[in-house]
Amino acid sequence: MSVQRSQTLVVTGTGSVTGKPDLVTIQLGIITHAEQLADAQAENTTRSQSVISRLAMLDVQENDIQTSSYTVSPQYDYIDGQQRFRDYEVHHQLRVTSRAVSSIGSIIDAAVQSGATEVFSLQFGIEQITDLYEQALSKAVENAKAHAQALATAAEVVLNHVPVTIQEVLQSEAVPFAVQMGKMAAAPRIEPGTLEIRATVTVMYSYR
Incomplete structure (x- = not known):
């Protein structure tokens, strides 16, 4: 051996x-704040639905839009060494896949204009x-x-x-x-x- x-x-x-590339995936974020958790969640839901509806008008299929993360967290200010509650933050992240690669700029613009507050990732691929x-x-x-x-x-x-x-x-x-x-x-x-x-x-x- x-x-x-x-x-x-x-x-x-x-x-x-x-x-x-014939496929593109983007990550969108919708962030809302309110002193009452229910208000922050309600506004976030409204914004998210607006984004989804707008993307549907651009031929993005419903099953190509998925929630990748949904977090709720209280926000605090620190004044004179003491922690004071400010508001609640709701952060909803959507993973959007589109085959309209040439229209991705318009898709991003539409998402932002209809309520998305973040566009933090973009990845091209081949199906x-x-x-x-x-x-x-x-x-x-x-x-x-x-x-x-x-x-x-x-x-x-x-x-x-x-x-x-x-x-x-x-x-x-x-x-x-x-x-x-x-x-x-x-x-x-x-x-x-x-x-x-x-x-x-x-x-x-x-x-x-």
């Missing part, structure tokens, strides 16, 4: 392809990403094979081109593009560009 181990080499291969990822995976294997052959040539040994093992290195397929926005005078212009889909493999080869 030790002799066989000494006649193997391990290389890492990477591959990537690009694709055009059917499996085929692209498999292409990147194939390129990663070929890249690993090229590395192994270069090493074998440099070491003046003969590489067995049938791998001993191939291991996929799992990783995130897309990196979120985060933005911070407040009230806007006009709909922002957001360019989705292209996404890079990456794959990495670790391959063990034997040689003689």
Whole structure:
């Protein structure tokens, strides 16, 4: 076994392809304050429903709007070292997914104008990403094979081109593009560009 181990080499291969985003996800926040909890909740509900109704007019499907977080917390001021109650804060976060990638600026503007107080995350994606990822995976294997052959040539040994093992290195397929926005005078212009889909493999080869 030790002799066989000494006649193997391990290389890492990477591959990537690009694709055009056809999906975008944004995180919206609706924050309200009131001295009475019921009032803060009622205003938040009104604002949230206004946002949802407005997005529906832009063809955002109801099942593509989900509550990702809902928190209620008392707020305090500290005066002369003493804690004094100020009001209640209700924070409702919505996760919105849209396939109208080219209209995302208008969607953000509509959400803010209809009651959203935060737009704190934006992420582009590709809905059917499996085929692209498999292409990147194939390129990663070929890249690993090229590395192994270069090493074998440099070491003046003969590489067995049938791998001993191939291991996929799992990783995130897309990196979120985060933005911070407040009230806007006009709909922002957001360019989705292209996404890079990456794959990495670790391959063990034997040689003689």
